[in-house]
Amino acid sequence: MTGEGDPAPRCPALDPAGGALHAEAAALRARGPAVRVELPGGVPAWAATGHAAIQALAADPRVSRDYRHWPGAGQAPEGWVLAPFAFQDTFANTHGAEHRRARARIAPAFSPRRVELLRPQVQATADRLVGELAALPPGGRADLRQALALPLAMTVICDLFGVPEQLRGALGRAIDTMMDSSLSQADSLAAQAELGLRLSELLAHKRAVPAPDLTGDLLLSGGPDGRPMPEPELLGTLFAMVGAGYETAVNLITSAVLELLTHPGELAKVRAGETGWADVIEETLRVEGPVMYLPLRYALADIDLGGGVVIPAGDPVVLGFAAAGRDPERHPDRPEVFDPARPDKAHLAFGHGPHFCLGAHLARLEAGIALRTLFERLPDLALADPDRPPARIPSVIVNGPAALEVVPRPAA
Numbered sequence: 001m002t003g004e005g006d007p008a009p010r011c012p013a014l015d016p017a018g019g020a021l022h023a024e025a026a027a028l029r030a031r032g033p034a035v036r037v038e039l040p041g042g043v044p045a046w047a048a049t050g051h052a053a054i055q056a057l058a059a060d061p062r063v064s065r066d067y068r069h070w071p072g073a074g075q076a077p078e079g080w081v082l083a084p085f086a087f088q089d090t091f092a093n094t095h096g097a098e099h100r101r102a103r104a105r106i107a108p109a110f111s112p113r114r115v116e117l118l119r120p121q122v123q124a125t126a127d128r129l130v131g132e133l134a135a136l137p138p139g140g141r142a143d144l145r146q147a148l149a150l151p152l153a154m155t156v157i158c159d160l161f162g163v164p165e166q167l168r169g170a171l172g173r174a175i176d177t178m179m180d181s182s183l184s185q186a187d188s189l190a191a192q193a194e195l196g197l198r199l200s201e202l203l204a205h206k207r208a209v210p211a212p213d214l215t216g217d218l219l220l221s222g223g224p225d226g227r228p229m230p231e232p233e234l235l236g237t238l239f240a241m242v243g244a245g246y247e248t249a250v251n252l253i254t255s256a257v258l259e260l261l262t263h264p265g266e267l268a269k270v271r272a273g274e275t276g277w278a279d280v281i282e283e284t285l286r287v288e289g290p291v292m293y294l295p296l297r298y299a300l301a302d303i304d305l306g307g308g309v310v311i312p313a314g315d316p317v318v319l320g321f322a323a324a325g326r327d328p329e330r331h332p333d334r335p336e337v338f339d340p341a342r343p344d345k346a347h348l349a350f351g352h353g354p355h356f357c358l359g360a361h362l363a364r365l366e367a368g369i370a371l372r373t374l375f376e377r378l379p380d381l382a383l384a385d386p387d388r389p390p391a392r393i394p395s396v397i398v399n400g401p402a403a404l405e406v407v408p409r410p411a412a
C-alpha cells in the first residue's frame with residue numbers, strides 16, 4: 001500500500017483465519033473511521049469497523065457493490081480466495097436502480113407474512129432434530145452445530161429453493177469451504193471448481209424437474225426485466241441465496257446457544273420469563289454478528305469520513321458488520337458483554353441501507369424456534385468441554401464457533 005521509501009508503516013493485514021476477529025476489529029476501529037488493510041490474498045482495501053462509519057458507508061449512494069465499479073478488479077490474484085464473493089454474478093453485487101429492480105422481485109418471498117407461513121415446517125424440523133438429540137443416551141455428546149443449527153437452516157433454505165435431498169450434502173460442504181478465507185490459492189481454485197460443479201448439478205436438476213419453488217418462480221422464470229437470466233447469474237444467485245440463507249443462520253443459532261450455556265444466569269432469566277428469546281437473539285446479533293466482512297464495496301467518488309480520512313474513488317471497502325455492535329461509542333456500557341436485558345441492543349448484523357439483509361425475518365424465526373425448542377426439550381443441556389472455548393470458523397467473512405460439543409442429557 002505504501003510507496004517505496006515511504007516512512008508510513010505497512011497497512012495491517014486481516015488474519016485470513018479470522019483468529020481474533022473482534023480484537024482485530026477493535027484495533028482497527030481505534031485507528032479511525034476507516035483504515036487501509038490488506039485482505040486475504042494481499043488485496044488492499046479500506047475497512048470500517050465502527051457503527052457510525054459502517055452505517056454511513058452502507059447507505060451512501062457513492063458506494064457500490066458492483067465489481068464493474070472496481071478499477072483494480074483485473075489485478076485480483078488468480079484463484080483469489082474472496083473471488084467467489086466479490087465477483088459473484090448476483091443481484092446483491094449490483095448497484096442503484098439495477099439493484100432496486102432485481103431486489104424488488106425477490107423481496108416479497110421473504111416478507112414477514114410469507115416467512116410466518118414457514119413457521120410450522122421450521123418447527124417440525126426443529127422438533128425432529130431436537131428429538132434426535134433427546135434420544136442420545138445420558139452422557140452422550142453431540143456437535144450442536146452439525147446436529148441442529150446447520151440441518152435446520154439448510155433444510156429451510158433448500159426446501160424454499162427446491163434443492164433435492166441428494167444434492168444438499170455436497171452443495172452445503174462446497175459452500176462451507178468457500179467461507180474459509182485461509183485457503184491456499186490452489187485449494188481455493190479447487191474449492192471454486194467444486195462449487196461450480198455442485199451449482200451446475202443443481203441447475204440441471206431444476207431445469208429437468210421444474211417445481212413450484214423459488215428457483216422456478218424467481219430465477220428460471222427470467223430476470224427482473226423478464227428476459228431469461230444468463231447462466232452465470234443463475235448460478236451466482238443460487239449460491240448467494242443458499243449460502244446467505246444458511247451460513248449465517250447456523251452461526252446465529254450456534255453462537256446463541258454458546259452464550260446461554262456460558263451465561264447460566266442469563267439462561268435462568270429467560271426460563272423465568274424475565275427476558276425473552278427475542279432479547280437473546282438481538283443480543284447475540286449484537287455481540288456475535290454472524291457476518292463480519294462481506295466482500296466488497298467500491299467508492300464511486302472520494303469519500304470524506306472526517307478526521308482527515310478520505311477513501312479515494314475506485315478503492316475497495318469492507319464493512320465489519322459484526323464489529324458495529326461492539327463499538328464502545330455506540331455501546332459505552334460493557335460493549336463486549338452478553339446481556340440480553342440491556343435496553344439498547346443496536347447492531348448492524350443484518351447490514352444497513354439498500355442491501356439490508358433480505359433474510360432477517362427468516363433468520364429470526366429460525367433462531368427463535370431453534371432456541372425455544374432446544375432449551376424447553378433439553379432442560380439440562382450442557383457444554384461438553386466447559387473449560388475449552390470452541391474453535392472459530394477460519395474466516396473473515398463469517399463469525400461463529402466451528403463446532404459446539406454439548407451433552408444433551410448429562411448423566412446424573
Ligand code: HEM
Nearest residue numbers: 092244245248249252290291349350351355357358359363
Ligand atoms: C442471522 C442470519 C443472517 C445474517 C447475520 C445476515 C447478514 C446479512 C448482511 C450483513 C447483509 C448485507 C450485506 C451487505 O450489505 O454487504 C445481508 C444481505 C443479504 N442477506 Fe442476509 N443474513 C442472514 C440471514 C439470511 C437469510 C436466512 C437469507 C435467506 C434468504 C439471507 C439473504 C440475504 C440476501 C439475499 C442479501 C443481499 C441483499 C441485497 O444485496 O439486496 N440472509 N445479510
